[in-house]
Amino acid sequence: MVEELLYSQAGLLNFGIFFLLATVLLLVVLGFVTYAILAERKVMGFMQLRQGPNQVGGRWGLLQTVADVLKLLLKEDAIPKLADRPLFILAPVIAFAPAFMVLATIPFTDKLQFADIGVGLLYYIAISGLTTVGIVTGAWASNNKYALLGGMRAAAQMISYEIPLVMSVLGIVLLTGSLNLNEIVEVQKNGWFIIWQPVAFIVFLIASTAELNRVPFDLPEAESELVAGFHVEYSGFRWAFFMLAEYVYFFAMASLTTVLFLGGWLPLPFLDFIPGAVWFALKFTVVIFILIWFRSTFPRLRADQLMEFGWKVLLPVALANIFLTAILKELLNIF
Amino acid sequence: MTFSGEFLAFMSLALVAVIGGVLLLNLTKVVHMVVALVFTFVSIAGIYILLSAEFVAAVQILIYSGAITIIMLFGIMLTRHNDSSEPKTGRLRKLLLFLGVLGFAFAVYIGIYNLDIEQTPSDLHVNNTEQIGIELYSKYIIPFELTSVLLLAVLVGAIVLAKRDDEKEAEKE
Numbered sequence: 001m002v003e004e005l006l007y008s009q010a011g012l013l014n015f016g017i018f019f020l021l022a023t024v025l026l027l028v029v030l031g032f033v034t035y036a037i038l039a040e041r042k043v044m045g046f047m048q049l050r051q052g053p054n055q056v057g058g059r060w061g062l063l064q065t066v067a068d069v070l071k072l073l074l075k076e077d078a079i080p081k082l083a084d085r086p087l088f089i090l091a092p093v094i095a096f097a098p099a100f101m102v103l104a105t106i107p108f109t110d111k112l113q114f115a116d117i118g119v120g121l122l123y124y125i126a127i128s129g130l131t132t133v134g135i136v137t138g139a140w141a142s143n144n145k146y147a148l149l150g151g152m153r154a155a156a157q158m159i160s161y162e163i164p165l166v167m168s169v170l171g172i173v174l175l176t177g178s179l180n181l182n183e184i185v186e187v188q189k190n191g192w193f194i195i196w197q198p199v200a201f202i203v204f205l206i207a208s209t210a211e212l213n214r215v216p217f218d219l220p221e222a223e224s225e226l227v228a229g230f231h232v233e234y235s236g237f238r239w240a241f242f243m244l245a246e247y248v249y250f251f252a253m254a255s256l257t258t259v260l261f262l263g264g265w266l267p268l269p270f271l272d273f274i275p276g277a278v279w280f281a282l283k284f285t286v287v288i289f290i291l292i293w294f295r296s297t298f299p300r301l302r303a304d305q306l307m308e309f310g311w312k313v314l315l316p317v318a319l320a321n322i323f324l325t326a327i328l329k330e331l332l333n334i335f
Numbered sequence: 336m337t338f339s340g341e342f343l344a345f346m347s348l349a350l351v352a353v354i355g356g357v358l359l360l361n362l363t364k365v366v367h368m369v370v371a372l373v374f375t376f377v378s379i380a381g382i383y384i385l386l387s388a389e390f391v392a393a394v395q396i397l398i399y400s401g402a403i404t405i406i407m408l409f410g411i412m413l414t415r416h417n418d419s420s421e422p423k424t425g426r427l428r429k430l431l432l433f434l435g436v437l438g439f440a441f442a443v444y445i446g447i448y449n450l451d452i453e454q455t456p457s458d459l460h461v462n463n464t465e466q467i468g469i470e471l472y473s474k475y476i477i478p479f480e481l482t483s484v485l486l487l488a489v490l491v492g493a494i495v496l497a498k499r500d501d502e503k504e505a506e507k508e
Contacts, residue, residue: 084367086367087366087370090370094370094373117389118389118390118462118463118464119389119390119393119464123393125397126393126394126396126397126400127396129397129400129401130373130377132400132404133370133373133400133404133407136408137366140407140411148411152408155404155405155407155408159401159404179464
């Protein structure tokens with residue numbers, strides 16, 4: 001259905017349909033964010049031998065996040081007196097808008113996708129880089145030393161880890177011969193890329209955790225050193241926007257990992273009677289679980305270790321992987 | 336003139352790009368200027384998409400979003416906090432400048448309005464990433480390699496410069 005729409009004539013009606021679909025996607029993502037936060041707290045609770053939220057909304061705390069969000073929306077909108085007012089207001093918007101924009105290219109199933117762009121993979125990486133600008137802007141506009149330190153760390157970290165992230169994906173691009181996410185999934189019918197590119201998968205997983213600013217790479221908001229990092233001065237719904245951007249990226253990055261390495265909507269052999277959407281959801285959930293698992297198991301890195309690890313370990317490994325992939329591809333072509 | 340969706344998209348993107356550029360020149364704080372620059376660069380990427388050059392658009396955002404963040408950090412680190420530039424020009428100079436700009440705009444308008452650009456149908460927009468790759472690695476391979484060598488030299492040079500400072504400071508202490 002969406003595929004027909006993508007190639008149909010532009011017009012006011014189609015604009016309306018797309019607008020409606022985007023709104024539905026936004027609501028779905030908001031629902032995901034609500035329950036991802038709950039799932040994170042629950043899973044971390046169980047891993048740390050405690051209960052997690054269990055008061056609001058039954059035994060499983062199903063309404064806890066809803067209550068939290070309501071509280072955030074009802075809070076007083078406080079802007080510090082010495083903050084840079086226009087930038088302080090603009091920063092959460094700059095941080096959030098790209099987070100939602102990247103979702104457009106991700107193919108959830110073979111029929112459900114919002115934009116079939118030729119350079120889909122590059123689009124994702126390019127647009128997600130824009131969020132850093134929002135974070136640094138917010139950090140500077142807060143006029144607070146902890147916020148600025150957090151913003152600086154965010155910029156250094158996101159730029160350093162963007163490079164291994166792109167490099168690790170290049171192996172897949174070499175094997176596929178395309179940057180289009182649909183074609184990348186189609187190629188994986190002969191075996192998921194996690195089998196063909198295991199090194200790339202590990203590098204990608206580490207670099208994506210760093211890009212998401214999650215433990216063990218959560219230096220921009222290291223609460224034991226920087227109070228709350230770049231969003232110290234933010235409260236209420238502006239703070240909620242930063243959190244929302246973070247969790248929408250969580251959603252997007254898990255989807256991208258699924259698409260690139262776990263075969264997207266493709267089923268396991270002999271199990272193709274289960275629809276693609278279910279497969280996508282299952283793989284997606286596994287990735288989300290792994291990321292939450294990371295959060296409750298690893299200690300935070302020091303800032304200098306973070307930089308050294310990115311430049312001296314991840315980048316050479318990713319480059320070696322590209323080299324090896326290219327050689328193997330040529331050898332296979334000869335024989 | 337037809338009033339199509341493309342025209343609408345172009346007009347809004349161009350407007351944002353121009354407003355961003357004007358704000359970049361007129362704002363007084365460094366960080367404000369850089370944020371204005373972000374809007375200009377992103378809307379120029381949007382214009383590339385309208386021209387079906389999707390690869391160039393993605394690369395434009397990919398490279399400049401990193402570069403702008405770095406510019407912003409330099410702006411924060413190398414200038415004094417709350418420092419802002421002050422306008423120094425007199426009124427006569429402003430008037431003369433305005434007349435000059437008006438004349439230039441008029442000249443460009445005259446030059447462009449009746450310019451007849453021959454439109455040749457091309458298939459450059461089909462698979463343009465692939466086409467750029469093939470051109471770059473077959474026809475323009477030597478310039479491409481030379482550029483990469485130059486960039487490598489710059490990279491090594493930057494590392495050497497940054498390192499030397501460290502050692503000198505250590506010796507002083």
